[in-house]
Amino acid sequence: MQFQDRVAIVTGAARGLGAATAHELSRQGARVVICDIDGALAEGVADDIRKEGRDALALRVDVSKIPELDALVKAAVDRYGRLDILVNNAAICPRIPVDDMTEEKFDQIVAINLKSVFFLSRAAGNAMKPGKWGRIVNVSSVGGRTGGIYASTVYAATKAGVMSMTKAFARHFAPHGIIVNCVAPGSVDTRLMADLSPESLQGTIEGVPLKRLADPLEIARVIAFLSSDGASYMTGAILDVNGGAMMP
Numbered sequence: 001m002q003f004q005d006r007v008a009i010v011t012g013a014a015r016g017l018g019a020a021t022a023h024e025l026s027r028q029g030a031r032v033v034i035c036d037i038d039g040a041l042a043e044g045v046a047d048d049i050r051k052e053g054r055d056a057l058a059l060r061v062d063v064s065k066i067p068e069l070d071a072l073v074k075a076a077v078d079r080y081g082r083l084d085i086l087v088n089n090a091a092i093c094p095r096i097p098v099d100d101m102t103e104e105k106f107d108q109i110v111a112i113n114l115k116s117v118f119f120l121s122r123a124a125g126n127a128m129k130p131g132k133w134g135r136i137v138n139v140s141s142v143g144g145r146t147g148g149i150y151a152s153t154v155y156a157a158t159k160a161g162v163m164s165m166t167k168a169f170a171r172h173f174a175p176h177g178i179i180v181n182c183v184a185p186g187s188v189d190t191r192l193m194a195d196l197s198p199e200s201l202q203g204t205i206e207g208v209p210l211k212r213l214a215d216p217l218e219i220a221r222v223i224a225f226l227s228s229d230g231a232s233y234m235t236g237a238i239l240d241v242n243g244g245a246m247m248p
């Protein structure tokens with residue numbers, strides 16, 4: 001129960017890696033604010049946690065809308081009196097070949113995957129300052145290192161941006177006891193992988209020395225570590241959790 005007195009926000013927590021992270025932080029004692037653009041699904045995750053006898057709050061939030069991010073932080077602090085942990089997890093990865101990319105789609109991917117990380121980290125970090133302790137964990141991707149392989153050029157660029165922002169925010173918030181780190185997963189068994197062709201999926205798995213996709217919980221456990229006291233001398237770090245698919 002290492003997060004007994006802690007309050008956490010997890011974005012994109014209605015399913016996949018975000019839901020696994022919300023469950024893991026909650027199991028270890030945190031009160032978790034589950035936010036997602038799919039409010040009904042987010043409520044379902046919160047219900048599951050409450051059924052296990054713990055507190056959770058679900059909020060419908062579009063992370064690409066900056067006023068909604070400020071309102072999210074305020075709602076967490078109003079409800080629980082503090083904020084300690086932020087997991088910037090929400091993202092989209094539409095598979096769009098270079099020649100089919102539109103300006104509108106480009107802007108949407110950047111707004112959800114990257115702009116949100118800047119504005120929510122700023123708002124949440126400022127709310128963590130009174131406690132002189134904080135953890136921000138950004139979810140990037142192996143694609144941020146490789147440039148993205150399966151029609152995900154813009155997605156991959158946002159994930160490289162997330163790595164860069166991790167380092168900048170690590171310096172920015174260090175004087176306040178707030179550490180900022182990043183996890184770069186390889187291929188995880190979630191909806192995000194569902195639109196890969198069977199051949200691409202097979203090729204991906206063959207390229208992983210461990211010969212399988214990650215279970216979301218295997219990434220969530222690393223996020224929980226980066227959210228813990230155990231990570232106290234790490235900041236600005238990027239942890240590659242990819243079954244050996246890419247060893248930088």
Ligand SMILES: NC(=O)c1ccc[n+]([C@@H]2O[C@H](COP(=O)([O-])OP(=O)(O)OC[C@H]3O[C@@H](n4cnc5c(N)ncnc54)[C@H](O)[C@@H]3O)[C@@H](O)[C@H]2O)c1
Binds near residue numbers: 142189
């Ligand atoms: N699945 C993988 O193979 C993989 C690999 C590397 C990195 N990642 C990263 O892991 C994170 C989680 O992805 P996942 O695999 O669980 O995908 P997912 O599609 O299952 O979950 C993403 C969640 O984000 C939510 N979301 C989308 N747009 C939103 C918005 N505007 N506002 C709020 N919520 C929004 C979705 O509703 C969904 O619940 C992402 O940052 C993704 O880039 C995933």
